[in-house]
Amino acid sequence: MNWLAAAVLVFLGAFGGQAQAHAFLDHAEPRVGATVQAAPAKLTLTFTQDIEPAFSSVKVTDSQGREVDKGKVQVQGALMQVALGALGPGDYTVTWRVVSVDTHVTEGDFVFHVAP
Amino acid sequence: MDLIVAVRTIHIGASVIAAGAFAFGFLVWPREPQADEVREAMSRWLRRSAGWSASIALLTWIVWLALIAATMAAASPNLEVLKTVLARTNFGHVWMLRFALGLLVLIELRTRRSATASAAPHAFGTVAALLFLMSLAWAGHAVGSQGALRALHLTVDALHLLGAGLWLGALLPLCFVLQRARAAATSPWLTAASAATTNFSSLGVIAVLTIAASGVVNTSLQVDTLAALVQTQYGQLVSAKIALLALIVALAGYNRLRLVPKLQAGGADAERDSVAGLYRNALLELVLGAAIIAIVGLLGNMAPASHLHEEGMQHMSH
Numbered sequence: 161m162n163w164l165a166a167a168v169l170v171f172l173g174a175f176g177g178q179a180q181a182h183a184f185l186d187h188a189e190p191r192v193g194a195t196v197q198a199a200p201a202k203l204t205l206t207f208t209q210d211i212e213p214a215f216s217s218v219k220v221t222d223s224q225g226r227e228v229d230k231g232k233v234q235v236q237g238a239l240m241q242v243a244l245g246a247l248g249p250g251d252y253t254v255t256w257r258v259v260s261v262d263t264h265v266t267e268g269d270f271v272f273h274v275a276p
Numbered sequence: 277m278d279l280i281v282a283v284r285t286i287h288i289g290a291s292v293i294a295a296g297a298f299a300f301g302f303l304v305w306p307r308e309p310q311a312d313e314v315r316e317a318m319s320r321w322l323r324r325s326a327g328w329s330a331s332i333a334l335l336t337w338i339v340w341l342a343l344i345a346a347t348m349a350a351a352s353p354n355l356e357v358l359k360t361v362l363a364r365t366n367f368g369h370v371w372m373l374r375f376a377l378g379l380l381v382l383i384e385l386r387t388r389r390s391a392t393a394s395a396a397p398h399a400f401g402t403v404a405a406l407l408f409l410m411s412l413a414w415a416g417h418a419v420g421s422q423g424a425l426r427a428l429h430l431t432v433d434a435l436h437l438l439g440a441g442l443w444l445g446a447l448l449p450l451c452f453v454l455q456r457a458r459a460a461a462t463s464p465w466l467t468a469a470s471a472a473t474t475n476f477s478s479l480g481v482i483a484v485l486t487i488a489a490s491g492v493v494n495t496s497l498q499v500d501t502l503a504a505l506v507q508t509q510y511g512q513l514v515s516a517k518i519a520l521l522a523l524i525v526a527l528a529g530y531n532r533l534r535l536v537p538k539l540q541a542g543g544a545d546a547e548r549d550s551v552a553g554l555y556r557n558a559l560l561e562l563v564l565g566a567a568i569i570a571i572v573g574l575l576g577n578m579a580p581a582s583h584l585h586e587e588g589m590q591h592m593s594h
Contacts, residue, residue, distance in 0.1 A: 182420075183420070208422075209420040209421070209422060210420065210422070212348070212364070212365045212366065212367075213364070214348075214360050214361075214364040214365055215348040215349060215360075215365070238422070257350075259347075259348045259365075260420050261365075261366040261367075261419050261420055262366075262367075262415075262416060262417050262418075262419045262420040263344050263347070263348065263365075263367045263415075264420075265347055265348065265350075
């Protein structure tokens with residue numbers, strides 16, 4: 161029985177760690193789906209693990225599909241930031257794609273609103 | 277099946293076999309002088325096994341790089357992409373280090389063609405082959421751990437791989453010795469098989485303890501994910517793995533408690549019977565071990581679905 165218990169622990173242990181195997185979006189600023197009163201000057205995305213700057217990107221577009229971010233994405237650890245142009249009231253879509261340091265790719269999108 | 281899964285599985289298997297071939301020569305093969313014919317046959321077999329497995333490991337490592345580069349860039353991997361991956365990503369840095377270690381292993385095999393299966397000449401190669409296997413941890417999920425736990429997680433994974441290399445990897449050459457002893461039934465091969473089995477048995481205990489200890493530490497780091505492991509497809513694969521390992525440990529326990537003492541006690545009939553039994557069990561353990569490695573290759577690509585956040589729409593494309 162000791163062997164079996166050890167075996168169970170071993171394998172739960174070895175692969176329990178893989179729950180964090182991909183970099184998922186932990187939270188964003190402006191928040192996902194939020195309506196903000198003042199137009200934000202930058203977008204900040206925080207992921208569940210460190211990401212590779214060379215292969216991670218984010219784009220913010222307005223309801224007409226025009227890109228409103230300033231393009232220069234900064235990545236530090238699990239944090240990704242991009243400066244935004246002057247945003248008028250309306251809906252904005254954030255589309256991101258990141259590669260985690262353990263090489264997995266995740267992507268996603270969400271919307272935030274700037275109140276009139 | 278995903279190509280990356282197949283490549284990862286073959287790579288892990290080949291790395292384990294290469295490390296095992298060296299570890300066997302260094303730790304399992306008896307120190308006592310063996311008959312020339314036996315020593316030479318074993319030495320030749322170990323060199324060939326290490327050479328083939330290390331070559332396959334290096335080739336699959338190159339394919340792995342190409343596949344990862346394609347995934348990262350979401351495009352076919354041209355030279356520019358490869359350069360960026362190698363120079364600017366964690367995987368790229370680990371890739372270069374492991375490639376160098378793999379080359380060292382092959383160079384060692386080339387330059388020591390005349391080496392015997394005795395311990396001393398293989399120390400350098402053994403270290404390189406074991407580091408090659410252990411450094412695989414830096415290409416895996418542990419590297420994604422956050423904060424202070426990262427170093428611990430990496431160390432634990434590296435030890436886990438070391439345990440697998442020592443145990444599963446050295447099992448293949450042991451099968452060769454047992455098969456020879458069974459087929460030849462001449463006393464030099466039986467003597468060698470008996471001594472090697474005894475050494476392997478001790479090594480096996482250390483390897484299993486290493487695997488268990490690294491697993492326990494890892495579990496204590498990750499308890500919050502246990503529920504997800506039970507409920508998902510991922511969890512079911514892990515359960516299959518646990519069952520496979522339990523079978524291997526049961527077989528190993530039977531070998532150690534029943535067959536090895538019988539072999540050591542001597543007597544021609546008892547020796548023949550126990551060698552035949554050990555050979556059969558070792559083959560079975562190898563098959564189960566290969567299945568475990570295949571599951572490891574598969575799990576490497578997955579993340580439990582329960583981990584998906586509420587933060588907008590997001591998905592994994594790899």
